[in-house]
Amino acid sequence: MDPVFRALAVYFFLLLVFRIIGKRSLSQITSFDFLLLLIVGEATQQALLGQDYSITNALLVIMVLVGVDYLLAMLKERSRAVERILEGAPLIVVANGKVLETRIKRAGLDEDDVLKAARLKHGLERMEQIKYAIQERDGNISIIPYSTERDPA
Amino acid sequence: MPAAVFRGYPPMASGGSGCYFLMKSWQCGWPKVALKDIETIKHSVELKEFHKFHVWIWRLQYLFMALVVVTAILTVAGLFGDGWMSRTQIVDDDAAVVYQRFARYGNDTVLETRLSGNNASVEVPLEYFERFRLDSVVPEPREQRVRGNRIVFEFSTGEAMTARFHLVPRRSGASETTIVVGGASFPVAQFTWP
Numbered sequence: 262m263d264p265v266f267r268a269l270a271v272y273f274f275l276l277l278v279f280r281i282i283g284k285r286s287l288s289q290i291t292s293f294d295f296l297l298l299l300i301v302g303e304a305t306q307q308a309l310l311g312q313d314y315s316i317t318n319a320l321l322v323i324m325v326l327v328g329v330d331y332l333l334a335m336l337k338e339r340s341r342a343v344e345r346i347l348e349g350a351p352l353i354v355v356a357n358g359k360v361l362e363t364r365i366k367r368a369g370l371d372e373d374d375v376l377k378a379a380r381l382k383h384g385l386e387r388m389e390q391i392k393y394a395i396q397e398r399d400g401n402i403s404i405i406p407y408s409t410e411r412d413p414a
Numbered sequence: 415m416p417a418a419v420f421r422g423y424p425p426m427a428s429g430g431s432g433c434y435f436l437m438k439s440w441q442c443g444w445p446k447v448a449l450k451d452i453e454t455i456k457h458s459v460e461l462k463e464f465h466k467f468h469v470w471i472w473r474l475q476y477l478f479m480a481l482v483v484v485t486a487i488l489t490v491a492g493l494f495g496d497g498w499m500s501r502t503q504i505v506d507d508d509a510a511v512v513y514q515r516f517a518r519y520g521n522d523t524v525l526e527t528r529l530s531g532n533n534a535s536v537e538v539p540l541e542y543f544e545r546f547r548l549d550s551v552v553p554e555p556r557e558q559r560v561r562g563n564r565i566v567f568e569f570s571t572g573e574a575m576t577a578r579f580h581l582v583p584r585r586s587g588a589s590e591t592t593i594v595v596g597g598a599s600f601p602v603a604q605f606t607w608p
Contacts, residue, residue, distance in 0.1 A: 281471070281478045312520065349471070350464040353457060361453045367472050393459055405459065 263311065264318050268325035271305050280347065348398045355394035358407075368396045378402035494518060494607055508532070508574075509596035517583045517606045522549070525579040525602070527595045534569040536577060537561070537594035545589045545606070546581040553577065564594075 290298075309322050337344040354365040355375055365371065375394045379385035383406050393405040452465050492500035493516060500516040508530035517523040523546075527536050536555075540563050555577070556570035569577055586608040593600050 278478075281474050345464060345467060350467050351461050352463055352468060353455065353459065353461075356455045356457055361455065363451050363453055367468070393457060395459065395461070 264309075264313070264321040265325050267309055267311060268322045269329060271309050272326055272329055275301070275305070276347075280349075351398055352396045353393055354396055354402075355388065355391050357393075358389040358391055360388065370396060370402070375402060375404075379404045379406070492516065495521070495523065504600050506595075506598040506600065509598045509600075511593060511595055511600040511602065513602055513604065515604055517604055519583050519586045519606055519608050521583070523581050523583065525581060525593075527577045527579070527593070529569065529571070529575055529577060529596050531571055531573040531575075533596040534571045534575065535594075535596065536567045536569075536579075537564045538567070538579075539564050539591050539593075542589070542591045542593075542602075545583065545585045547584050549580040549582055551577060551579055 310318060333343075333347060337347055352364055352368055354361055354368055354370060360372055360375070365375070372388065375391065376385075376388065378394065378401075379388075379391050382404050385391060385404070385406055390406055391404055392407045393403075395403045395405070397403055449465055449469050452468070488494075488499075489497075491497045492514075494500075495514050495516045495518055500514045501512070502515045503510060503512045510528040512526040512528070514523045529536070540560070543565070551567060553569065553575070555567040557566075557568040559566050559568075567577070569575065583606040586606045588603070588605050590601065590603045593602050
């Protein structure tokens with residue numbers, strides 16, 4: 262039972278930590294975030310396997326991790342509430358060219374992040390050209406620009 | 415200053431340090447992030463924002479950060495071993511025992527016994543070694559034998575000395591035992607984190 266409990270404990274702890282810390286999509290991670298992920302991976306390895314380096318133990322741990330992940334995916338499919346808890350909810354951070362300060366700050370973003378997404382995805386130049394910017398559940402920023410006929414620029 | 419998210423507190427961007435910010439938030443109870451602080455907007459995007467849910471998550475973030483700070487302080491203090499909270503010293507005339515109250519599973523810990531020259535023996539219950547694996551004893555005992563349910567370590571010395579038992583916890587949880595050092599009994603209570 263030991264590998265099962267180890268895998269479950271590590272999985273749920275990491276799920277909790279990364280869920281609470283905030284959203285950041287893979288495309289947004291900085292080199293420091295990447296380094297942090299490597300260190301976390303290294304630190305978890307010992308906790309997952311203990312002193313049992315057998316193939317059986319490794320296979321058991323993998324099976325438990327994949328199993329619990331599949332189970333959570335099923336739960337998310339069946340319950341919107343579970344999905345929201347595990348994946349989060351989208352949040353509008355810019356509306357009608359105006360930055361919503363409380364929202365953007367609490368979402369862990371700043372204007373530069375929004376402008377970067379606007380430049381990359383739509384080639385926009387200014388905040389006023391953005392109708393809505395939305396922090397999606399996966400941490401990505403979606404940009405909805407004003408249509409050309411309504412573009413204030 | 416954003417619309418009253420942290421009303422009454424200096425925002426971090428305007429010179430207030432993170433520590434001050436966290437401290438003030440904590441002193442005043444629940445972090446000042448309320449549903450009413452989120453800007454209300456009418457939008458045409460087909461999505462549900464769940465404002466209450468976001469506020470709940472933001473508050474959890476505060477609590478988590480506070481927990482991280484508290485855990486870091488407690489770790490330095492020795493809650494997980496090697497610190498003033500963990501180090502325990504019991505002295506009885508000529509003998510003494512020094513050990514870590516908190517240990518971590520699979521991680522070395524040292525039980526130190528200070529002996530007088532007159533009676534240089536240490537008696538440890540056998541059951542103690544079911545919880546802790548004995549890696550080494552420094553200096554090496556002159557003699558080691560089993561007496562009843564105890565192991566007796568005899569050291570060859572004519573003067574005061576310190577014997578260190580290097581142990582590795584092999585079970586997590588609490589353990590209590592009595593160790594006899596130079597004829598005096600010492601209660602040893604330890605907790606091993608998983």
